Amino acid sequence: MLTRPAVAPSPDSGTDAHASLARRLIETRARTNALAEPLGVEDQCAQAHDDASPTKWHLAHTSWFFETFVLQPFLPGYRTFDERFAYCFNSYYEAQGERQPRPSRGLLTRPTSGEVRAYRNHVDEALQDLEEIGRAEEPEVAARLELGIDHEMQHQELILTDILALFAANPLRPAYRDRPVLLQQCERREPTFVAHEGGLVEIGADGEAFCFDNEGPRHRVFLEPFALADQLVTNGEWHAFMTDGGYRDPRLWLSDGWQIVRSEAWRAPLYWEERDGTWLQMTLLGLQAVDPAAPVCHVSFYEADAFARWAGKRLPTEAEWEIAAVDLPVEGNMLGQDALRPLPARSGRGVTQMFGDAWEWTASAYSPYPGFRAAAGALGEYNGKFMCNQMVLRGASCVTPDAQARATYRNFFYPHQRWQFNGLRLARDEERWTPAFRPHPAPIPRESITCHDLPDEAR
Numbered sequence: 001m002l003t004r005p006a007v008a009p010s011p012d013s014g015t016d017a018h019a020s021l022a023r024r025l026i027e028t029r030a031r032t033n034a035l036a037e038p039l040g041v042e043d044q045c046a047q048a049h050d051d052a053s054p055t056k057w058h059l060a061h062t063s064w065f066f067e068t069f070v071l072q073p074f075l076p077g078y079r080t081f082d083e084r085f086a087y088c089f090n091s092y093y094e095a096q097g098e099r100q101p102r103p104s105r106g107l108l109t110r111p112t113s114g115e116v117r118a119y120r121n122h123v124d125e126a127l128q129d130l131e132e133i134g135r136a137e138e139p140e141v142a143a144r145l146e147l148g149i150d151h152e153m154q155h156q157e158l159i160l161t162d163i164l165a166l167f168a169a170n171p172l173r174p175a176y177r178d179r180p181v182l183l184q185q186c187e188r189r190e191p192t193f194v195a196h197e198g199g200l201v202e203i204g205a206d207g208e209a210f211c212f213d214n215e216g217p218r219h220r221v222f223l224e225p226f227a228l229a230d231q232l233v234t235n236g237e238w239h240a241f242m243t244d245g246g247y248r249d250p251r252l253w254l255s256d257g258w259q260i261v262r263s264e265a266w267r268a269p270l271y272w273e274e275r276d277g278t279w280l281q282m283t284l285l286g287l288q289a290v291d292p293a294a295p296v297c298h299v300s301f302y303e304a305d306a307f308a309r310w311a312g313k314r315l316p317t318e319a320e321w322e323i324a325a326v327d328l329p330v331e332g333n334m335l336g337q338d339a340l341r342p343l344p345a346r347s348g349r350g351v352t353q354m355f356g357d358a359w360e361w362t363a364s365a366y367s368p369y370p371g372f373r374a375a376a377g378a379l380g381e382y383n384g385k386f387m388c389n390q391m392v393l394r395g396a397s398c399v400t401p402d403a404q405a406r407a408t409y410r411n412f413f414y415p416h417q418r419w420q421f422n423g424l425r426l427a428r429d430e431e432r433w434t435p436a437f438r439p440h441p442a443p444i445p446r447e448s449i450t451c452h453d454l455p456d457e458a459r
Contacts, residue, residue: 047106048165064089095378168282175286191229198223214383225430231345236292257302270298270418293344301415304424316427318364332356358423359393366390366412397421
């Protein structure tokens with residue numbers, strides 16, 4: 001296992017960055033193990049639906065990634081743990097060969113959970129060997145280790161979102177972690193819109209720090225004047241949308257979204273359920289009363305777009321979001337806070353929740369930036385081949401590792417997907433104009449909602 005500390009660098013050795021990389025590798029691998037610790041063997045083997053994966057598969061896949069892209073090409077004499085694992089734990093890298101179909105990952109009862117733990121230990125020891133012979137300091141190896149760390153952090157978030165999906169499908173409604181949930185005593189406030197002048201701006205990563213390939217190249221975008229809400233849309237606001245017939249009014253919906261609303265009988269966000277007139281929500285802490293002041297999450301792009309239209313607003317573009325976020329501190333309710341659920345915005349803080357609580361749907365299709373070129377080989381499949389039919393989300397969620405949040409990060413999902421911690425922030429154009437159809441002149445009811453109780457309409 002990766003337990004031996006990295007050698008402390010000399011002040012003038014120029015190895016500070018390398019020591020930091022080695023430390024983060026150890027910490028990241030250990031955190032993944034810790035996230036799986038509360039789960040039983042049975043929990044780790046099951047798959048909730050086709051988009052999710054078993055925890056055991058995540059533990060093995062992240063090890064396969066380091067084995068395939070770092071250890072096999074760069075560690076002399078490396079012994080592959082089990083040649084058969086390449087088929088079991090390859091995700092989508094066509095250049096690496098055939099693989100277990102994603103919807104069937106839950107059928108992989110073998111290898112056992114114990115064998116997967118042994119696989120992780122084997123890979124960790126080999127990564128330590130790579131460090132000790134000095135290969136980890138080579139630029140190409142270091143770049144792949146950095147990618148592997150960020151890749152594993154993505155799977156840490158997926159472990160928690162996928163286990164929530166699994167537990168929500170269980171009639172016992174188990175909790176990933178038992179902990180009392182205290183709803184904060186506060187009154188809901190109307191969102192304030194913060195104006196931005198627009199103009200010719202630059203967005204995208206500048207290449208000075210790690211980023212995924214889809215975050216660049218940096219390029220110019222022209223923006224009209226716009227304004228962004230200073231907080232995320234809340235459960236209380238979403239409940240007002242529901243009680244006003246939001247899920248029953250086809251005028252609010254894009255055509256594809258309306259078809260799904262009808263075929264799937266959507267009437268509330270995913271994981272919401274009504275019992276005796278009260279709305280409850282399945283969370284990683286078990287079944288809880290819906291907190292009206294907390295950000296709504298587990299909604300699709302179609303739902304976010306319909307809500308924005310109902311409110312007389314719109315979703316921001318990803319360029320608008322990035323320009324509004326780029327100078328803000330990257331802090332918020334993320335995995336490091338260990339709340340494991342979205343929390344109400346703090347009052348008097350200016351623009352809040354740009355990072356953490358819930359990923360924010362944007363109106364931007366996931367497509368390549370001008371000048372984007374996928375890397376050669378299998379690693380070039382990481383992001384580029386998915387740049388079609390998906391929508392961009394920005395920010396971070398309550399289960400995103402803190403180190404992964406940044407203003408340029410481009411998350412992406414299909415517009416119908418809801419199992420991630422996806423929410424929304426409203427935007428508006430700054431020019432005054434009157435649309436031909438405005439379904440609600442007063443977008444959101446103004447009654448005060450306390451965090452102790454659900455809105456009266458829900459009772």
